[in-house]
Amino acid sequence: MAYKISSACVSCGSCADVCPAGAISQGDEQYVIDPAACLDCGSCADSCPNGAIAPEE
Numbered sequence: 001m002a003y004k005i006s007s008a009c010v011s012c013g014s015c016a017d018v019c020p021a022g023a024i025s026q027g028d029e030q031y032v033i034d035p036a037a038c039l040d041c042g043s044c045a046d047s048c049p050n051g052a053i054a055p056e057e
């Protein structure tokens, strides 16, 4: 399991700043989470002003 960023991402970068694992980086069109590095802590989801981050189904 890992968290995933949806297309609602506006590339503000808030999530990358709070991720304790450094799993979030800026992709071509939006921020992306490396599922191999994600610790499933949920910090990024709480930080997103757009509600774009949720646990992967």
Ligand code: SF4
Pocket: 003, 018, 019, 020, 021, 022, 023, 024, 033, 037, 038, 039, 040, 041, 042, 043, 044, 045
């Ligand atoms: Fe990083 Fe936690 Fe978000 Fe995973 S759930 S990307 S470890 S902040």
